[in-house]
Amino acid sequence: MRRLLATAGASAVSLVSPAAAYAAQPVDWQMRFQPAATDMMAQIEWFEKYTLWFIVPITALVLILLGWCILKFRASVNQNPSRTSHNTLIEVIWTVGPVVILLFLAVPSFQLLTAQYTPEEEAKLTLKATGNQWNWDYEYQIDEPLTFNSALMPDADRAAAGKEDRAVYPRLLTVDNEMVVPVNTMVRVLVTAADVIHAFAMPAFGVKTDAVPGRINEIWFKANKEGLYYGQCSELCGKDHAYMPIAIRVVNDDQYTTWLAAAKSDLPGANKALMAATDSAAKVAAAGN
Numbered sequence: 001m002r003r004l005l006a007t008a009g010a011s012a013v014s015l016v017s018p019a020a021a022y023a024a025q026p027v028d029w030q031m032r033f034q035p036a037a038t039d040m041m042a043q044i045e046w047f048e049k050y051t052l053w054f055i056v057p058i059t060a061l062v063l064i065l066l067g068w069c070i071l072k073f074r075a076s077v078n079q080n081p082s083r084t085s086h087n088t089l090i091e092v093i094w095t096v097g098p099v100v101i102l103l104f105l106a107v108p109s110f111q112l113l114t115a116q117y118t119p120e121e122e123a124k125l126t127l128k129a130t131g132n133q134w135n136w137d138y139e140y141q142i143d144e145p146l147t148f149n150s151a152l153m154p155d156a157d158r159a160a161a162g163k164e165d166r167a168v169y170p171r172l173l174t175v176d177n178e179m180v181v182p183v184n185t186m187v188r189v190l191v192t193a194a195d196v197i198h199a200f201a202m203p204a205f206g207v208k209t210d211a212v213p214g215r216i217n218e219i220w221f222k223a224n225k226e227g228l229y230y231g232q233c234s235e236l237c238g239k240d241h242a243y244m245p246i247a248i249r250v251v252n253d254d255q256y257t258t259w260l261a262a263a264k265s266d267l268p269g270a271n272k273a274l275m276a277a278t279d280s281a282a283k284v285a286a287a288g289n
């Protein structure tokens, strides 16, 4: 049994590791979350596992009780049903029990919610993400703001952009210009929309918020792992809702500074240079393993 589990574990690791070297993205037959790339997502994962300790036993208990009642009290073996209608002890237990369980769920749940609205430090970089039908505008709110559009990459353009490797640049998730942010840096994203309601979501970072025209919603994240991460617009926003992915490239400080300086005058060139730098770094890391 132990060997079986070990084999299953090893194959699960080998399933996710090629992608994990580069990025967090959905995988076929995925049952769980993408690997967490922020402390916040790690906390969300912890809370999800914690709630399962309540959900699974309660579901099992209810199922067993149901089965027991169906079998034991079926008409053919229980022709004179009991007419008992009140039992104070049982009523106290089934009132107090759920209250205690709800308290065990509510306290960490509210703590998590509070943590999501309380960044532990001031953001070092502020970006604005504006949802359009059906692409995103990103604005770097720095001394000389950098603005660019990020849209789904048509298959015909993949070769010219050097994005032919479908493991790293998957169908329906690859964009022309990724959002680029430095690793281990607190980033604030101001999310809004220009036409209809969209939603900015990045599963590996544990962030998702609506992009509402005329309003600004704020999210923040501090990615702790370099790589390329994928999310999608998560609010039905029209016929091409499924075709407005979000891609964030998390890089080291030097790569970010170089990219930012170059991106102001030549965004495609800056992106290509950055891809070359991160790809060679990934190959060195893979060789090191």
Ligand SMILES: [Cu+2]
Pocket: 131, 132, 134, 197, 198, 199, 233, 234, 235, 236, 237, 241, 244
């Ligand atoms: Cu949308």
